Structures are given as structure tokens and as C-alpha cells.
Amino acid sequence: MIALSADPEGGLPWYIPEDLRRFRAMTMGHPIIMGRVTFDEFTAPLPGRLSIVVTRNMNYRADRAVVAHTIEGAIAYALAHDDEEIFIGGGEIIYREVLDRCDRLHLTLIHADFHGNAPFPDYSQFRKVVEKTTHNNGTYQYDFVTLEE
Secondary structure (H helix, E strand, O other): OOOOOOOOOOOOOOOOHHHHHHHHHHHOOOOEEEEHHHHHOOOOOOOOOOEEEEOOOOOOOOOOOEEEOOHHHHHHHHHHHOOOOOEEOOOHHHHHHHHHHOOEEEEEEEOOOOOOOOOOOOOOOOOEEEEEEEEEOOOOEEEEEEEEO
16 A cells, blocks of 8 residues: 655545545454554554554554564564564555565555655566556546555
């Protein structure tokens, strides 16, 4: 799932309810690894999923979430709880650090221009299109795409 943050205060510069439902359905019951800034954008940990927050701040605490201080630690913790699927929920630094370890990408490609401060890293190594559906919700045209290497 791609998330670009165009707002310095955080958050997504678009609102697509179908995208949120898709994210929820895919990630339900699985661990989600995310950076602290991304986690702090939520009002609470995502229900039904193990939230693992990666931060370099050794004093950071998160209610109802696991805090890890390295990507390796976060992945090891996630694998101990789910050996089938682990999801990466962003942000930009986390995506950059783990993209080469991923075997599948679930993307929402929105056909609009957004000026953001957190671009998704190059994912051109993922060439096999497993699934692609095109949508138009009256505000945005977008594609749900699943890619593998």
C-alpha cells in the first residue's frame, strides 16, 4: 500500500474510502510495521492487527503497540507472531529500508498530482502484475495493483 504525506502535519492528501476498506481487509489479523510518525497519525492502534512501531527514540512508548528500535527487531517480532504475512505501513524511511525484503506490493495508484514530502521509493523491480482493477469514485480515478518481483 502506498502512502504519500503531503501535509507537514501528516496524513494523506486524499480520502478514498474504498482504499481504506481494502487496507483493512488485507491487513486484518496480521502485523503491521510502521514508523513512529505514521503511527502517531492514528488516534489509536489499528484494531485487529498487531502494530509494531519502529523508532530510534529509546524512551518512546506506545499504548497497545509494540515498540522496536530497528527494522530487524520489528521484522523478527512480527515473524514470531505471523509467519504468513507481515505488512509494512510506512512511512517513507521504513518503505526504503524494507522494500528489497518484500516479495509483494499492494499499491493504490491514484491518477492525480499530489505534491508531497514523502515519496514512495522506486519499486521497478516488481514487474509481475498479479492483479489490477481500475476504479472511479467520482473524485479520483485509481487502480488497485498487486505486484511481485
